[in-house]
Amino acid sequence: MLLRRRKTVTGKPVLQRKPTIKPDKARRVIRRFHLLINKRRVIAGKLKLQVADNDEARTKVLVKQKIKTLGLESHYREGWSASHPDTQLETDMLKIHETHQLDCLARILGYIMSEINERGGLQNYQIASTIGQDKNRGGDSSKILIKWFQAVRDPGHQYRALELGSLSAKNAISTSGTFKLVVRIDLNSNDPVNIQRQDFMERPIPENDSERFDLISCSLVLNFVPNPRLRGQMLMRLNSFLRQDVKSAYVFLVLPLPCVANSRYMTETRLCDIMAHLGYRTINQHKSHKIIYLLFERQADCISDKGAMKDDFSKKKCCEINQA
Numbered sequence: 467m468l469l470r471r472r473k474t475v476t477g478k479p480v481l482q483r484k485p486t487i488k489p490d491k492a493r494r495v496i497r498r499f500h501l502l503i504n505k506r507r508v509i510a511g512k513l514k515l516q517v518a519d520n521d522e523a524r525t526k527v528l529v530k531q532k533i534k535t536l537g538l539e540s541h542y543r544e545g546w547s548a549s550h551p552d553t554q555l556e557t558d559m560l561k562i563h564e565t566h567q568l569d570c571l572a573r574i575l576g577y578i579m580s581e582i583n584e585r586g587g588l589q590n591y592q593i594a595s596t597i598g599q600d601k602n603r604g605g606d607s608s609k610i611l612i613k614w615f616q617a618v619r620d621p622g623h624q625y626r627a628l629e630l631g632s633l634s635a636k637n638a639i640s641t642s643g644t645f646k647l648v649v650r651i652d653l654n655s656n657d658p659v660n661i662q663r664q665d666f667m668e669r670p671i672p673e674n675d676s677e678r679f680d681l682i683s684c685s686l687v688l689n690f691v692p693n694p695r696l697r698g699q700m701l702m703r704l705n706s707f708l709r710q711d712v713k714s715a716y717v718f719l720v721l722p723l724p725c726v727a728n729s730r731y732m733t734e735t736r737l738c739d740i741m742a743h744l745g746y747r748t749i750n751q752h753k754s755h756k757i758i759y760l761l762f763e764r765q766a767d768c769i770s771d772k773g774a775m776k777d778d779f780s781k782k783k784c785c786e787i788n789q790a
């Protein structure tokens with residue numbers, strides 16, 4: 467277990483505070499979780515197994531069924547009950563692309579599944595994900611949104627917001643009074659009463675404007691999406707959730723600064739070009755030491771998920787783009 471709480475002699479926790487975790491450790495936990503998910507995806511491809519990265523309970527059932535069908539239970543159990551970390555299994559996991567033997571795939575899958583489900587992998591990842599909201603780390607990113615939004619909003623209009631990847635119902639977006647309604651969703655809600663557990667990519671497309679929003683907040687979420695194609699799909703999907711019956715609708719996008727400042731494939735300009743191609747104009751931008759904040763306004767000819775990326779925004783090194 468990553469986090470321990472002190473207990474009284476009766477076994478009750480001494481403190482009722484939220485568990486905390488240091489930033490360095492949080493980064494390591496998040497990196498490890500992403501590695502496990504990526505390697506599991508590779509194994510799933512090889513075993514022709516469907517996994518739901520966003521739904522561990524369902525994935526567990528699907529994995530068990532497949533392993534049983536393939537008669538690989540004993541190998542899977544071996545990996546599941548191995549000690550963590552196991553040097554050999556760690557090495558095998560890193561080389562999973564080269565592996566085709568079913569017994570080996572099942573063993574590593576068991577090893578991965580037990581780390582995610584039994585050894586605190588998912589739980590620690592969820593706690594680590596929340597630390598960006600820590601006051602000492604810049605805190606709630608929606609404070610910047612509210613500051614910007616106050617300048618563009620029409621005081622007579624009743625705004626509705628959709629917050630993707632919501633970790634708290636007490637952030638400025640929910641408490642400032644700027645929005646009449648805030649719908650909060652997250653893949654793994656830590657507050658099911660106020661935050662709906664939902665994958666944005668599976669949220670049903672609204673049928674009318676009463677179900678759409680004036681603003682979508684996508685703060686530190688896009689960087690959690692595992693590959694460029696899905697990231698593009700997430701951006702394209704936004705417009706389907708923005709109200710069509712109003713002139714102005716907005717997307718608030720927040721990313722770790724290295725995603726655009728230290729990436730071979732993405733720069734701030736390229737990101738804004740992609741958004742412009744989709745039909746959004748950048749109206750505010752701010753960079754802190756670690757984070758970039760952007761506010762986009764939808765233009766009349768915005769592309770939704772039914773449209774297509776006409777321009778070539780495939781994964782290319784930025785130096786190749788500059789030479790083209």
Ligand SMILES: C[S@@+](CC[C@H](N)C(=O)[O-])C[C@H]1O[C@@H](n2cnc3c(N)ncnc32)[C@H](O)[C@@H]1O
Binds near residue numbers: 598607665667691
């Ligand atoms: C680092 S947290 C960011 C939280 C908060 N918005 C912030 O700005 O600090 C990222 C969250 O995005 C959520 N997330 C990632 N992909 C998502 C998706 N497709 N639908 C809903 N939530 C998603 C994750 O579950 C995680 O809780």
